Amino acid sequence: MRKRVRVRASLSPQLLFKLHIERYILKIQTEFTDDHQAKLTVEFEPEVLEQYKRRAARKLAKETRIPGFRPGKAPYNMVVNYVGEDTILNEAIDLMVDKFYPEVIKEAGIEPSGPGSLDDVTNIEDSPVFFFTVPLEPTVELGGLDDLKEPYVPPIISEEEVQSTLFAVRRNASTIIPLDTPAKEGDLVFFTLSAVNAQAQEGEEVELIQSTPQQVFIPTEKEQNETEWPFKGFARQLIGVSAGDELEIEHQFSDDTPDGDLVGKRVIFKVKVQSVKGLELPEVDEDFLQKMGDFNSREEIEEYIRNSMQTSAKAEYDENYYNGLIDRIREKSSIKYPPQVLSEEVENVLDDLEHELSHQQMNLDLYLKLRKLDKEDFIKKEVRPSAVERLERSLIKQAIEKKYDIQISKEELERQISNVLTELIRSGELEEVQRSLGERKFTQAVSILATKQALEEAIRLQLRRLAAPESLQAEDREEQSSQSEVSAEEIQTEQEKEPAAEEETEPESKA
Incomplete structure (x- = not known):
């Protein structure tokens, strides 16, 4: 007697998914918009909404106390009468969306960058139609890589710059002494300062700065700084003043002046000198060296200054160099992203600004008030452009990482972790950060930051391969030359040791 064998058809997950979709959904239409979003029109089978209204009623019956019924046991019509048809319909729509x-x-084959939105639901009496807007994942088509050429020449700190910085360190540690002579380079001037708009129109505010106490150090011409307030060269205009003097200094500010209150204005500054004082600089002696960081000699503190300045100068140069390369690529690349992604980056920029202001005991509202700016205008004119730049630079870097399959080695990650921990120790923040985050979150945070830094270095290295490969070759030759010199020195040292060893072991001759 033959046994009957039932053969069960094995359906692939893809086919099962397809059958499930076709069972409930009649049609999906996709339309792509200019702002990098997808508009989805989804038409359901007529009975689907009714099924989900029943599910919604059961859910509401469990959550709502209906007199005469235990939770979840009230019949559909009773739930409708108690909570209303609209409530059930809205709950059914939510369930269908989920x-x-x-x-x-x-099924539409799109990659969203974040949550979509349900814009409308129509035709609920027949085949309901849902309208969705979905933000798409940003896309980048890189351009300009073939002609990305730019010499890489980081600055070298000169001996003059080292001595100038050492002089500034001594000046900061100097003793202030009263003077009865006119102000000169290297002196401190104490005064009150006010300012008025020299070209104020009717209805425009005349007073720009109320009388406030100020003090400035009068630098040499070489020491002048572009960020000097209220403008570069102001302090040197006080050369020759004495206590009790009053003077007016007029200045025309450009349209790109950082101080929003002074942009494009011709301003008259009124100065009332209170006193002039000199600085008595300490000698670079043992006491000074100990106070500055337990240095043993002038050469040690100069070497420390040189290394610190070189590191800082190279970091600034690298930031400008690589951002310049990224921006050149941006200009020739096609970058697309939805408005939601930019809005998120705008919030990130504002959060970063709030964080920076908190260190100055200030919040965003006070900052805007001091600058006399409207928040909406501030976001439009300053925050949004900064967010666009940050976002697009980040997207370009991600595209470069993907194109060149950039990977981070275990050794490189460990090196960056060491750098992060060293910086926390140097700044004295290690214990505080560990305590505030806890061991697990602290370890995760260090790993994330180290990975980010390692990836940034790897992307920069790839950019240099494209823009200035000869600089990398020169660095390799220098490194090999340095290693050869070290090896030669080691060999010479060993050779010098050998005869001495022989002499020590040679027996004395008998008389």
Whole structure:
């Protein structure tokens, strides 16, 4: 007697998914918009909404106390009468979105960058139609890589710059002494300062700065700084003043002046000198060296200054060099992203600004008030352009990482972790950060930051391969030359040791 064998058809997950979609959904239409979003029109089978209204009623019956019924036991009509048809309909729509939205996204074959939105629901009496807007994942088509050439020549700190910085360190540690002579380079001037708009129109505010106490150091011409307030060269205009003097200094500010209150204005500054004082600089002696960091000699503190300045100068040069390369690539690349992604970056810029202001005991509202700026205008004119730049630079870097398959080695990650921990120790923040985050979160945070830094270095290295490969070759030759010199010195040292060893072991001759 033959046995009957039932053969069960094995369906692939893809086919099962397809059958599930076709069972509930009649049609999905996809339209792509200019702002990098997808408009989805999804038409469901007529009975689907009714099924989900029943599910919604059961859910509401469990959550709502209906007199005469235990939770979840009230019949459909009773739930409708108690909570209302609209409530059930809205709950049914929510349930359908939760269930079908991920499946619709998959079936439409799109990659969202974040949550979509349900814009409208129509035709609920027949075949309901849902309208979704979905922000798409940013895309980048890199351009300008073939002609990305730029010499890499980081600055070298001169001996003059080292001595100038050492002089500034001594000046900061100097003793202030009263003077009865006119102000000269290297002196401190104490005064009150006020300012008025020299070209104020009717209805425009005349007073720009109320009388406030100020003090400035009068630098040499070489020491003048572009960030000097209220403008570069102001302090040197006080050369020759004495206590009790009053003077007016007029200045025309450009349209790109950082101080928003002074942009484009011709301003008259009124100065009332209170006193002039000199600085008595300490000698670079043992006491000074100990106070500055336990240095043993002038050469040690100069070497420390030189290394610190070189590191800082190279970091600034690298930031400008690589951002310049990224911006050149940006100009020739096609970058697309939805408005939601930019809005998120705008919030990130504002959060970063708030964080920086908190260190100055200030919040954003006070900052805007001091600058006399409207928040909406500030976001439009300053925050949004900064967010666009940050976002697009980041997207270009991600595209470069993907194009060149940049990977981070275990050794490089460990090196960056060491750098992060060293910096925390140097700044004295290690214990505080560990305590505030806890061991697990601290370890994760250090790993994330180290990975980010390692990836940034790897991307920069790839950019240099494209823009200035000869600089990398020169560095390799220098490194090999340095290693050869070290090896030669070691060999010479060993050779010098050998005869001495022989002499020590040679027996004395008998008389």
